[in-house]
Amino acid sequence: MTKKRFNVLFLFFVIHYGIYAQTIVYNEKPPVFEGCEGLGIDALQACFNHNVYKHIYNNFNVPSELIEENFKGEVSVLFEVDTLGGFKVVHINAMYDALKTETKRVFSNFPQVKPATYNGLPTYKQYAMTIRIPLTKPMANYENSNGLDDDIDNLEHESKMEFDRVISEPPSNRNNRFSSQLNIPFTHTYYAKFDRNMNLLGTNSHTASKPFRFDEVSTYYNFNIEQDNLKREANTWGAKKFWNEHLVQIEGEDYWFTIDPILDLQVGKDTEAEFNTTYNNTRGILIQGGLGNKFNFYASVFESQGRFAKYVNDYAESLKAFGPDPAIIPGRGIAKRFKDDSYDYPVAEAYMSYTPSKFINIQFGHGKNFIGDGYRSLFLSDVASPSPFLKLNTTFWKIKYANTWMWLRDVRPEVTVDGAFLTKYMANHFLSWNVSERLNLGFFESVLWTNTNNRGFDINYLNPIIFYRAIEFETGQGAGNAIVGASAKYKFNDHVNMYGQFILDEFSLSDIKAGEKSWKNKYGYQLGLKYYNAFKVDNLLLQMEYNRIRPYTYSHNTVVLNYGHNNQSMAHLWGANFSEFVLLGHYHYKRWFADAKLIFGKRGMDFNDGTDNYSYGGDIYRNYNDRPYDSGVKVGQGIDANSFYGNLQTGYVINTATNLKLFADITVRNFNPEATTNSTFKRNTVWFNLGLRTDLFNWYLDF
Numbered sequence: 283m284t285k286k287r288f289n290v291l292f293l294f295f296v297i298h299y300g301i302y303a304q305t306i307v308y309n310e311k312p313p314v315f316e317g318c319e320g321l322g323i324d325a326l327q328a329c330f331n332h333n334v335y336k337h338i339y340n341n342f343n344v345p346s347e348l349i350e351e352n353f354k355g356e357v358s359v360l361f362e363v364d365t366l367g368g369f370k371v372v373h374i375n376a377m378y379d380a381l382k383t384e385t386k387r388v389f390s391n392f393p394q395v396k397p398a399t400y401n402g403l404p405t406y407k408q409y410a411m412t413i414r415i416p417l418t419k420p421m422a423n424y425e426n427s428n429g430l431d432d433d434i435d436n437l438e439h440e441s442k443m444e445f446d447r448v449i450s451e452p453p454s455n456r457n458n459r460f461s462s463q464l465n466i467p468f469t470h471t472y473y474a475k476f477d478r479n480m481n482l483l484g485t486n487s488h489t490a491s492k493p494f495r496f497d498e499v500s501t502y503y504n505f506n507i508e509q510d511n512l513k514r515e516a517n518t519w520g521a522k523k524f525w526n527e528h529l530v531q532i533e534g535e536d537y538w539f540t541i542d543p544i545l546d547l548q549v550g551k552d553t554e555a556e557f558n559t560t561y562n563n564t565r566g567i568l569i570q571g572g573l574g575n576k577f578n579f580y581a582s583v584f585e586s587q588g589r590f591a592k593y594v595n596d597y598a599e600s601l602k603a604f605g606p607d608p609a610i611i612p613g614r615g616i617a618k619r620f621k622d623d624s625y626d627y628p629v630a631e632a633y634m635s636y637t638p639s640k641f642i643n644i645q646f647g648h649g650k651n652f653i654g655d656g657y658r659s660l661f662l663s664d665v666a667s668p669s670p671f672l673k674l675n676t677t678f679w680k681i682k683y684a685n686t687w688m689w690l691r692d693v694r695p696e697v698t699v700d701g702a703f704l705t706k707y708m709a710n711h712f713l714s715w716n717v718s719e720r721l722n723l724g725f726f727e728s729v730l731w732t733n734t735n736n737r738g739f740d741i742n743y744l745n746p747i748i749f750y751r752a753i754e755f756e757t758g759q760g761a762g763n764a765i766v767g768a769s770a771k772y773k774f775n776d777h778v779n780m781y782g783q784f785i786l787d788e789f790s791l792s793d794i795k796a797g798e799k800s801w802k803n804k805y806g807y808q809l810g811l812k813y814y815n816a817f818k819v820d821n822l823l824l825q826m827e828y829n830r831i832r833p834y835t836y837s838h839n840t841v842v843l844n845y846g847h848n849n850q851s852m853a854h855l856w857g858a859n860f861s862e863f864v865l866l867g868h869y870h871y872k873r874w875f876a877d878a879k880l881i882f883g884k885r886g887m888d889f890n891d892g893t894d895n896y897s898y899g900g901d902i903y904r905n906y907n908d909r910p911y912d913s914g915v916k917v918g919q920g921i922d923a924n925s926f927y928g929n930l931q932t933g934y935v936i937n938t939a940t941n942l943k944l945f946a947d948i949t950v951r952n953f954n955p956e957a958t959t960n961s962t963f964k965r966n967t968v969w970f971n972l973g974l975r976t977d978l979f980n981w982y983l984d985f
Contacts, residue, residue, distance in 0.1 A: 539571025548973035806831030833899020
């Protein structure tokens with residue numbers, strides 16, 4: 283038996299063989315082998331593919347020990363053809379070193395070809411392919427494709443393969459997703475993996491507006507190599523799906539999509555609670571894909587029941603909307619009663635992403651957005667429930683400009699009409715400017731308005747560059763609530779950077795000069811520091827952050843123009859009237875990970891005891907005219923409450939394609955107010971938890 287009788291199957295090609303590269307456009311030509319000259323563009327690429335297949339088939343010698351074992355497997359190769367027409371292997375992933383060595387040898391013997399060209403100039407071209415063992419001889423013949431008979435034969439052959447191409451399931455569509463305009467699900471743990479890569483000196487990245495798209499991050503971080511390095515050996519269909527792949531993955535010439543189950547199964551124990559266990563039972567489905575190179579889609583549906591630690595349950599019920607439903611689960615949505623002491627909370631998130639040109643991306647859907655480089659954001663955060671949004675990202679030169687329009691809800695009984703929740707609207711824009719290779723500056727503006735005088739969604743705010751303060755003034759006092767802010771980030775080196783935010787809701791220079799701590803000076807600020815590969819430990823990210831927001835920031839003197847949605851803040855989880863110090867640690871090694879979080883806080887709470895019903899500035903939903911005094915306003919006024927929150931989580935990533943994790947964590951929470959009321963009292967919680975979770979979003983339980 284000769285070695286050449288074994289098969290070679292290649293991925294990323296429209297038939298059974300394939301090499302994947304960027305789509306060829308009219309001003310770009312692929313590399314040209316001798317004998318392929320004079321063909322059309324499409325035929326040139328096909329001829330190049332065929333010659334690559336033929337060279338590998340004729341020269342690849344499967345190691346004898348693998349032949350004896352009847353080995354069946356794959357060799358994943360990332361290679362490029364440089365500007366001189368030479369072949370260079372970039373990365374190889376294979377089960378045996380002998381296969382890697384043989385692959386390098388075969389590619390080192392490729393003949394020199396004419397390089398690819400772009401606008402007539404030589405350029406390098408990168409390709410990804412998979413060699414399957416056993417090998418097979420390529421069927422297509424492009425060596426003599428100039429004749430009419432050959433063209434007819436090729437057309438007939440491709441026609442006969444059309445059905446198989448439609449229903450085929452390729453071994454991996456990872457390149458499609460990782461080069462797509464889909465958002466990378468925003469979790470602080472996962473983003474810590476590539477945060478350093480995007481913050482290296484000399485990069486022109488913009489890291490504040492989140493979630494990131496795959497095509498943005500793939501410029502700085504190689505998802506394919508990461509997936510190859512984490513790939514577990516699996517020889518059966520079930521094992522591959524469990525450890526490495528999507529459950530369903532379909533790919534055609536100009537489309538792809540995947541379908542995966544969603545799980546969040548947790549069980550735990552809260553030492554403070556009177557019930558025996560805490561739990562969460564989430565099942566769902568995730569669908570994502572793309573049509574062509576410019577359009578992508580994403581949809582996730584969650585069906586959940588849960589009972590959490592007592593402090594979480596109490597907080598969820600304090601957010602209760604008008605109507606019979608007992609709670610709003612923080613960050614998720616309105617919950618129905620399930621059994622006697624649990625909650626049923628369905629959630630759906632979806633969006634469409636369209637990129638008409640390399641400068642612009644448009645997204646429309648139902649989900650969350652975040653602006654900032656820190657753990658918290660004082661501009662726009664992901665702590666509230668998902669909401670409908672329209673987002674326009676414009677990137678050029680050293681600028682990224684993000685415009686977001688959102689449809690929010692106020693669900694309190696005092697604003698409900700005929701049982702329907704009130705709709706309000708928010709528009710914001712954020713400009714990120716890389717001033718130098720070290721310094722980034724950001725400028726933020728946001729306005730929130732409601733359907734005053736049946737104005738609905740005010741078309742004035744569709745203008746992506748106008749100043750919202752001016753529009754607010756023109757439409758009348760009390761017509762809207764505008765907020766402005768600025769941010770900065772400075773890279774000291776590849777391992778350390780500093781970031782910060784300043785938010786301004788209202789400002790009175792005369793009151794600042796008077797030094798009387800006027801209530802009018804409503805502002806907040808954030809200072810943070812990140813340390814990558816801390817203490818020379820690879821993949822260890824340490825972060826510290828300080829946040830301070832003065833009383834009455836984000837609130838308003840009308841009942842609805844607060845900076846909130848579904849009884850939750852659209853900025854910091856705690857609202858206002860607080861100071862906070864955060865310490866974070868993220869570490870990962872292969873599929874293992876560990877996260878640590880320590881939060882020390884000082885908050886000012888309202889009494890609401892029937893005698894003192896003043897607003898002390900922490901609850902953004904309260905009218906700031908209900909304040910007890912105009913001067914002497916300071917952070918922590920009202921009931922001075924000191925809090926501590928600590929969480930340690932460790933676990934193992936089971937499936938790298940879906941980010942399915944097995945984890946265990948422990949939470950310690952102490953809340954110590956200086957006075958006790960019906961809603962504010964001392965709490966000491968220790969909460970143990972064990973779970974299996976598809977990690978797609980941030981849980982913020984540190985209130």
